Amino acid sequence: KQEVTQIPAALSVPEGENLVLNCSFTDSAIYNLQWFRQDPGKGLTSLLLIQSSQREQTSGRLNASLDKSSGRSTLYIAASQPGDSATYLCAVRENNNDMRFGAGTRLTVKP
Amino acid sequence: EADIYQTPRYLVIGTGKKITLECSQTMGHDKMYWYQQDPGMELHLIHYSYGVNSTEKGDLSSESTVSRIRTEHFPLTLESARPSHTSQYLCASSEYRGSPTNEKLFFGSGTQLSVL
Numbered sequence: 001k002q003e004v005t006q007i008p009a010a011l012s013v014p015e016g017e018n019l020v021l022n023c024s025f026t027d028s029a030i031y032n033l034q035w036f037r038q039d040p041g042k043g044l045t046s047l048l049l050i051q052s053s054q055r056e057q058t059s060g061r062l063n064a065s066l067d068k069s070s071g072r073s074t075l076y077i078a079a080s081q082p083g084d085s086a087t088y089l090c091a092v093r094e095n096n097n098d099m100r101f102g103a104g105t106r107l108t109v110k111p
Numbered sequence: 112e113a114d115i116y117q118t119p120r121y122l123v124i125g126t127g128k129k130i131t132l133e134c135s136q137t138m139g140h141d142k143m144y145w146y147q148q149d150p151g152m153e154l155h156l157i158h159y160s161y162g163v164n165s166t167e168k169g170d171l172s173s174e175s176t177v178s179r180i181r182t183e184h185f186p187l188t189l190e191s192a193r194p195s196h197t198s199q200y201l202c203a204s205s206e207y208r209g210s211p212t213n214e215k216l217f218f219g220s221g222t223q224l225s226v227l
Contacts, residue, residue, distance in 0.1 A: 004153070009151075018145060018158040030202070031210075031211040031212045031214070032211070032212050034215065034216060036218075041199075041221070041223060042220055043115075043117070043201055043218040043219050043221045044201065044203075044216075044218040045218070046215060046216065046217060046218075048212070049142045049215050050129065051212040051213055052212055053212070089154075090214070091151075091154075093211060093214060097157070097211055097214075098170075099156070099216060100153075101153040102153060103151060103152055103156040104151075104153075108152075
């Protein structure tokens with residue numbers, strides 16, 4: 001059964017720092033991987049989607065990479081801001097079309 | 112960008128009550144989903160639908176039911192709420208564009224349910 005793991009569970013950084021969030025998955029038979037942001041008590045906002053044939057996607061200060069063979073993805077956030085504070089979740093779409101989610105990394109960016 | 116509306120945002124009710132959580136999307140997506148999320152935990156799929164008159168149960172055993180009479184509407188009903196149903200419920204939709212590799216999931220703002 002596919003397992004999606006996000007380490008660390010929580011991360012605190014000073015404003016302006018570049019940071020990397022990690023996502024690993026156990027079964028490389030996936031269609032895509034999606035990164036989401038979730039603010040407390042809210043739904044999930046889609047940040048980036050990487051198709052299985054792609055290596056990376058960029059949107060503004062965000063860059064997501066995918067290494068399907070090793071079962072890893074990273075979300076790079078450049079020049080972090082307090083407004084980036086949120087929980088970041090990754091999810092893989094398996095080849096049976098099920099979505100599997102990680103538990104998320106709770107990011108705090110201190111002013 | 113995607114629009115998915117969930118109502119109510121918060122609901123506090125007593126044990127044994129029947130409740131319906133509403134979800135509507137304006138994007139014309141065929142697929143819709145209900146997820147349950149507890150604090151700090153991953154999302155668990157409880158119901159999904161591939162289109163009108165299609166409903167399926169997800170991974171998580173649930174005492175809820177769903178219906179899909181119209182493409183845009185996917186309500187979730189609990190016939191008799193219990194304290195164990197206290198959780199956040201998230202509705203989502205996705206559009207199949209010929210290949211699942213670019214199928215993207217969009218979420219509503221969620222309903223936080225508390226059963227006393």
